Amino acid sequence: MAVSEFDRLVVTPRRTQYVRSASFGPPAEPARSTAPPRDENSAARSPSLVLIMLIATLGVVAYAVFLLNPANRGDALPYVMVITAETVLVTQALLAMWTVLSSGHDTRGFSFHHAKDRLFDVPEIIRDNAEDDPTRWNLYLHDEPVTVDVFITTYGEDLDTIARTVRAAVAIRGTHRTWVLDDGRSDDVRDLAAQLGARYVRRLSSNGAKAGNVNHALAIAKGDYFVILDADFVPRPEFLVETVPFFVKDDVAFVQTPQTYGNLDNLISRGAGYMQAVFYRFVQPGRNRFNAAFCVGTNVIFRRAAIDDIGGMHTDSKSEDVWTSLMLHERGWRTVYIPTTLAVGDTPETVEAYTKQQLRWATGGFEIMLQHNPLSPRRTLTLDQRLQYTVTATHYLAGIAPLVLLLVPPLQIYLDLTPMNLTISWGTWLLYYAGFYVLQIAIAFFTLGSFRWEVLMLASVSFPIYTKALWNAMTGKEQAWHVTGQKGAVRSPFTFMMPQVLFFAFLLITSAVGAWKEWGDAMPSLALAWNVTNTFILGAFVVTAFRESVAAKSVARSERGQRPGGVRRRGRAVAPGLPSGASFLGASRQARHDPVRPPVPAASSDRADSRRSAGALAVSSLPDGASSGPVVPAGGVA
Amino acid sequence: MTWSNRFRLVAGLLAVVLVCAALTLVMNRRLAQATSESATIRAESLGIGTDYAGTVSEALVEDGDEVAAGDPLFTVSSLTLQHDLALGLVSTDTAAYQVDDDGTITLVAPYDAVVTEVAARQGAFVEAGSTIATLDRAGSLTVDAQVELDPSDFARVRTGAPVRILLPDRSELTGEVASVSVTDDEEENRVLATVEVTSDELADGANDGLVSSGTPVVASIDLHVDGPLAGVNETFGDFLRKVGL
Numbered sequence: 001m002a003v004s005e006f007d008r009l010v011v012t013p014r015r016t017q018y019v020r021s022a023s024f025g026p027p028a029e030p031a032r033s034t035a036p037p038r039d040e041n042s043a044a045r046s047p048s049l050v051l052i053m054l055i056a057t058l059g060v061v062a063y064a065v066f067l068l069n070p071a072n073r074g075d076a077l078p079y080v081m082v083i084t085a086e087t088v089l090v091t092q093a094l095l096a097m098w099t100v101l102s103s104g105h106d107t108r109g110f111s112f113h114h115a116k117d118r119l120f121d122v123p124e125i126i127r128d129n130a131e132d133d134p135t136r137w138n139l140y141l142h143d144e145p146v147t148v149d150v151f152i153t154t155y156g157e158d159l160d161t162i163a164r165t166v167r168a169a170v171a172i173r174g175t176h177r178t179w180v181l182d183d184g185r186s187d188d189v190r191d192l193a194a195q196l197g198a199r200y201v202r203r204l205s206s207n208g209a210k211a212g213n214v215n216h217a218l219a220i221a222k223g224d225y226f227v228i229l230d231a232d233f234v235p236r237p238e239f240l241v242e243t244v245p246f247f248v249k250d251d252v253a254f255v256q257t258p259q260t261y262g263n264l265d266n267l268i269s270r271g272a273g274y275m276q277a278v279f280y281r282f283v284q285p286g287r288n289r290f291n292a293a294f295c296v297g298t299n300v301i302f303r304r305a306a307i308d309d310i311g312g313m314h315t316d317s318k319s320e321d322v323w324t325s326l327m328l329h330e331r332g333w334r335t336v337y338i339p340t341t342l343a344v345g346d347t348p349e350t351v352e353a354y355t356k357q358q359l360r361w362a363t364g365g366f367e368i369m370l371q372h373n374p375l376s377p378r379r380t381l382t383l384d385q386r387l388q389y390t391v392t393a394t395h396y397l398a399g400i401a402p403l404v405l406l407l408v409p410p411l412q413i414y415l416d417l418t419p420m421n422l423t424i425s426w427g428t429w430l431l432y433y434a435g436f437y438v439l440q441i442a443i444a445f446f447t448l449g450s451f452r453w454e455v456l457m458l459a460s461v462s463f464p465i466y467t468k469a470l471w472n473a474m475t476g477k478e479q480a481w482h483v484t485g486q487k488g489a490v491r492s493p494f495t496f497m498m499p500q501v502l503f504f505a506f507l508l509i510t511s512a513v514g515a516w517k518e519w520g521d522a523m524p525s526l527a528l529a530w531n532v533t534n535t536f537i538l539g540a541f542v543v544t545a546f547r548e549s550v551a552a553k554s555v556a557r558s559e560r561g562q563r564p565g566g567v568r569r570r571g572r573a574v575a576p577g578l579p580s581g582a583s584f585l586g587a588s589r590q591a592r593h594d595p596v597r598p599p600v601p602a603a604s605s606d607r608a609d610s611r612r613s614a615g616a617l618a619v620s621s622l623p624d625g626a627s628s629g630p631v632v633p634a635g636g637v638a
Numbered sequence: 639m640t641w642s643n644r645f646r647l648v649a650g651l652l653a654v655v656l657v658c659a660a661l662t663l664v665m666n667r668r669l670a671q672a673t674s675e676s677a678t679i680r681a682e683s684l685g686i687g688t689d690y691a692g693t694v695s696e697a698l699v700e701d702g703d704e705v706a707a708g709d710p711l712f713t714v715s716s717l718t719l720q721h722d723l724a725l726g727l728v729s730t731d732t733a734a735y736q737v738d739d740d741g742t743i744t745l746v747a748p749y750d751a752v753v754t755e756v757a758a759r760q761g762a763f764v765e766a767g768s769t770i771a772t773l774d775r776a777g778s779l780t781v782d783a784q785v786e787l788d789p790s791d792f793a794r795v796r797t798g799a800p801v802r803i804l805l806p807d808r809s810e811l812t813g814e815v816a817s818v819s820v821t822d823d824e825e826e827n828r829v830l831a832t833v834e835v836t837s838d839e840l841a842d843g844a845n846d847g848l849v850s851s852g853t854p855v856v857a858s859i860d861l862h863v864d865g866p867l868a869g870v871n872e873t874f875g876d877f878l879r880k881v882g883l
Contacts, residue, residue, distance in 0.1 A: 415664065495643050513665070
C-alpha cells in the first residue's frame with residue numbers, strides 16, 4: 001500500500017520537539033532499508049574542495065607572477081591587452097573561488113527545522129477531511145496561519161508550457177492561491193487558468209515588464225508571502241514546505257531556490273545550463289553565507305512585508321530581480337538561498353533566447369556598476385555584501401575579456417607584436433597557463449562532476465553580448481534588434497550573432513594568412529596555434545547556429561504544411577518555453593510595436609488609479625468578485 | 639533573416655575581408671624587409687703611425703680637424719730613423735710621410751679626411767708601429783647593420799637591394815646593400831648577418847651633423863621577394879603612388 005503524504009506527515013517524528021540523547025549500543029530502529037538521503041551539496045562541504053582551491057590559488061598566483069614578470073614582457077600594446085584581460089579574469093576567478101569555498105554552510109538551523117515540524121496542524125487537517133488533499137493543508141508559522149500566493153508570470157509562452165506549470169503550481173502542498181499573471185493577453189491562457197483552478201490576472205499596460213506585472217498582482221493578491229514562477233518553471237509539490245519555514249525568522253525577505261533545467265539537449269542549452277549550474281550550486285550558496293544571495297526572478301518566495309518596505313519590486317531595470325535584492329539588502333533584510341531543486345524549467349536553447357537572456361543579465365550587472373556602486377559609503381551594506389555585489393556588478397567584464405584576448409594572436413600574425421617575450425618556450429608557457437586554466441577546469445570537474453566544453457565555447461563567444469550590454473548600460477539605451485515584424489516567421493539566429501560571424505570570418509582569414517606566413521617552419525608559433533583554436537571555437541558556435549537555423553526552417557515548413565493559417569505564437573516559432581529574459585525584451589519590444597491598444601473602459605481605469613501599479617488593468621476572478629474589466633473570463637474554479 | 643540584416647552581414651564580411659587584406663599587405667611589406675637589430679654609420683678609417691719610435695716634435699692636428707690630402711699631421715723625430723738614414727736604408731718620400739735628413743718624419747694625410755682619436759701629444763714618445771691618430775676618410779661613410787635573419791632569408795639579401803636608413807631624428811635616407819657577411823653571436827646562440835650599406839646621401843655632417851661616423855641608425859633592408867604575392871605588393875604600391883598617396 002502506498003504511503004500517502006498525510007501518513008508521512010503523521011508518522012514522521014517531530015525531531016525538534018523530542019530531543020533524545022543518543023544511546024549506546026545498536027540503534028533501536030531497524031536498519032534503514034533505503035540509502036540515506038543524499039546531501040544536495042556534498043561537494044561544497046567536502047574538505048577536498050579546500051585543497052583543490054588552495055592548489056588552484058597557487059596556480060593563479062604563479063600565472064600572475066609569470067605574466068607580470070618584467071623579463072617576460074613583450075610589446076606594449078598586446079602586453080597591456082593581455083594584462084588587462086587576464087587581470088579581470090584572474091580577479092573574478094579568485095573571488096569566485098572564495099565564494100565557492102563559503103558555500104558549504106547549511107542555512108537550515110534549529111528554527112527552520114522546528115518551524116517545519118510545526119508547519120501543518122494535523123488535527124485541523126483531520127477535522128477538514130483534507131487528509132488526501134495536501135493543497136488544502138493550512139500553513140502555520142509561529143502557530144499562526146499564513147497565506148501564500150503563487151504567481152505565474154506569462155508572456156506569450158506555449159499553452160502546453162503554461163499548463164504544465166499551472167497544474168504543478170496548483171498541486172503544491174499547503175494552502176495557497178495560484179495566479180496566472182498574463183502579460184501576453186491571451187484568451188487561451190485565461191481559459192486554461194479557469195480550467196486548472198488558477199486565478200487569472202491581465203493588465204492592460206506593459207509597464208515595468210515582469211516586475212510591473214508582479215507589482216500589479218500584489219495590488220490584488222493580499223497573501224503574506226508570494227511565490228514567483230516563470231511560465232516554464234514547474235514547481236515541485238514540496239516547494240512551500242521547504243521554503244516557508246525560513247520565514248519563521250522575521251528578518252528573512254525571500255527564499256530563493258535554484259533554477260534547474262530539464263532541457264539540456266542541445267549545445268546552447270547545455271552550455272547555458274552548465275554555466276548556471278556553478279552559479280546555483282556553489283556561488284549562490286556561497287553568497288548566502290555573505291547574506292548577499294540575490295533573487296533570480298523565478299522559483300523564489302518573498303515576504304510581502306519586505307517588498308512593501310522597499311515600495312514594490314524594482315521596475316527601473318532590466319534586471320529587476322538583482323536590483324530588488326540589492327534594495328532589500330540595503331534595508332537590512334536577510335535573504336536565504338537553498339540549493340535544493342524545487343522547480344525545473346527550461347534554459348535558453350536558441351541563440352536568440354541565449355543572447356537576450358545574457359544581454360539582460362549583463363546589462364543589469366553593469367547598471368549596478370555604473371549607477372549604484374556597491375562600494376560607495378552611501379550604501380548601507382555590510383562589507384560582505386559590498387564585496388559580493390561588486391563581484392556581481394563586474395562579473396560580466398570577465399565576459400568581455402575574450403574579445404581582447406581574441407585580438408592578440410592576429411596582432412602577432414599581422415604586425416609581429418607579441419605580448420610575451422619571444423624567448424619563452426612552449427613548455428614554460430604551457431606550465432603557467434595550465435596553472436590557471438587547467439586548474440579552473442579541475443575545479444569544475446570536482447564541483448560539477450564533469451567539464452563541458454560547451455560552457456567554454458559559449459563563454460568565449462558571448463563577448464559581443466556583454467560588450468553591447470556595457471554600452472547599453474552606459475548610454476541607457478535599449479537594445480533594438482533588427483528583426484522581422486512578421487509574426488510567426490522564422491528568425492534566423494544569425495540576426496543575433498552578426499559580430500560573432502564577422503569575428504569568425506576575421507579569425508579564419510587570419511589563420512589562413514598565419515599558416516601561409518609560417519609555411520615551412522618546423523614549429524607553428526603560439527599565436528597561430530591560438531588563432532586556429534579560437535577559429536574553431538567561434539566556428540563551433542557558427543555551426544551550431546547554422547544547424548539551429550536549418551532545424552527551425554524545417555519545423556516552420558512542416559508547421560505551415562500541417563496547419564494552414566498558422567498558429568498564434570507571438571513570433572516565437574523556434575523556442576518553446578523561453579526563459580524570462582526573452583520575455584522581458586519581448587515585452588518592451590512588443591510595447592513599441594503594438595501602439596494600438598483598445599481604449600480602456602472608464603470603470604476599470606478608475607480602479608487602476610487607486611492601485612499602486614501604474615497603468616490600466618483588467619482583473620478577472622478577484623476574490624471579491626468585483627472585476628469590471630473589459631475581459632471577464634471565468635476563473636478561480638477550484 | 640530580413641534583407642537589411644543580410645545586407646549588414648554581407649557589408650560586414652566585406653569590411654572584414656578588406657581589413658584582413660590591408661593587414662596582410664602590411665605584414666607582407668614587413669616580411670619583405672629585414673630591420674636591423676643595431677646599425678651604425680661607419681667611415682673607412684686609417685690609423686696613422688710610424689715605424690720608428692721617437693718623440694712627437696710637432697702635433698699639427700687635433701681631434702675633429704678636417705684635413706686635405708697631403709696636409710702634414712705629425713712630426714716625429716727619431717734616433718733610429720737618423721741611424722737608418724745614415725745607413726741609407728730609408729727612402730725619403732711616400733704619400734704617407736716625408737722624411738727629413740735630420741731624422742724627423744712628417745706624417746701626412748693620404749686623402750681628405752677627418753682626424754679622430756689622436757693618441758699622442760706634442761712631446762710624447764711613440765713606439766714603433768703604434769697608431770698616433772685615426773683618419774676617417776671623407777665621403778667614405780657606410781652603414782654597418784647587424785640583422786637577424788632566418789637561414790632561408792640569407793639568400794634573400796641581394797647586393798644592390800634598396801635599404802632605408804632611419805636617422806635618430808626620424809629622417810630617412812636611402813642606400814643599397816654593398817656586401818653581406820655572417821657573424822656568430824655566441825652568447826645568444828644565433829647567427830647575425832652584417833650588412834654593409836652604401837649611400838650617396840651619407841654626406842658627412844649632413845642632417846645637423848647626425849650623419850657622421852658612430853651615429854646609431856635603423857636600417858631596413860628590402861629582401862628579395864619571389865613568393866606568390868610578390869607582384870601584389872608592388873602593384874599595390876604602384877597604385878598608391880599613382881593616386882598620389
